[in-house]
Amino acid sequence: MIVRRRYFHDEIVGEDGAALVLVGGTLTHVEQIGVCVLALADDWIAETEIAERLVDQFGEDPADARENTRSYCATLVKGGLLEVKEPTITAGGTRAQSVQSE
């Protein structure tokens, strides 16, 4: 999955990794996965790279980071905090790395 975060008016993160995120006029409490939010760039980014950033910037265990990132992102997409580009399906049936144009 390739995602980017929506424009955040402001964000703060607690010591336990939870975050408060203000998107437009809506304030959301993001439990336990605030570090994931902060790891995201404004540009489109693959979830595999998010996992690497969690390891680099927040010292997460690499195996945990990889395992958790997918569910983190799914939760954040569901909560409206991330935009997502769905990967396209090639004629051969394999998922391509390229994405649809914006």
Added chain:
Amino acid sequence: MIFLNVLDTVVGVRVAGRSREDIEEVMQDTWNWPWINGPVDTHDVTISASIRGQDLWPTEVTVVARDIESLLRRLTTHITESAKEAQAGRLTMLRASAVANKRTGDTIAFVGGTGTGKTTLALSLGHSYGYVTDDTVAIRSDNTVVPFGKPLSIQHEFGTLPTGELPVDIVSPTAFWLETPPDNLNIRAVVLLDRQEGYTGAPYLTEVETLAGILEMSSEVSYLTELRQPLHRMASIVEQSGGIKRLTYRSAHDVMPLVAELIGAPQ
């Protein structure tokens, strides 16, 4: 025109009509806490007021009512809201009451919705501490606090005023013989109010986790999203306050020792 200094905003009130002198006299009695004597060069907001059916100067905000009492109530609301609107994006404005240590200026804000006892706490403690506000705790970017002694909306259950005057719902804080606050107000404690009618034990304070507390506080902040980095602003206020506390209590008369723990004993 009457000029009022409200939340760092100069509000001009232009009263018109046959009742002008009566209205201005009562306004001087009820808005005497932040009163600015004499004319000022500029002001930020102009409000026109009159009894319905009498003359009215057309301005951006107009208030009319059927009698002086109703007009005062509506004016209090309009003056407050106009000042808040003018300060949107500048001041962090909590729906809270507050008192302050008269020596240090350390200020405690009691944050809560309707019925949590904000006004009662401020009036009770305001005889020992400096009375800051019963309505809005306005905090500048350097975490200093703007006092806001607007007229109070008092229900009859509070009893007769010490002065025996102004038998109306809108009265000046001075009618309660409250202590005036010092000039150097700064936010030192933020307390979320949990008033429980059936609670019989001693009042107590508990720590509130920072993010959960800020989230709870955010619903009591006017024009939150107009602030630049509003969450960082609130975090700064919380940090200076040593964290957010929750006060569980029943009666305002019992909380003085807890307030002294947070901003020092009254002078």
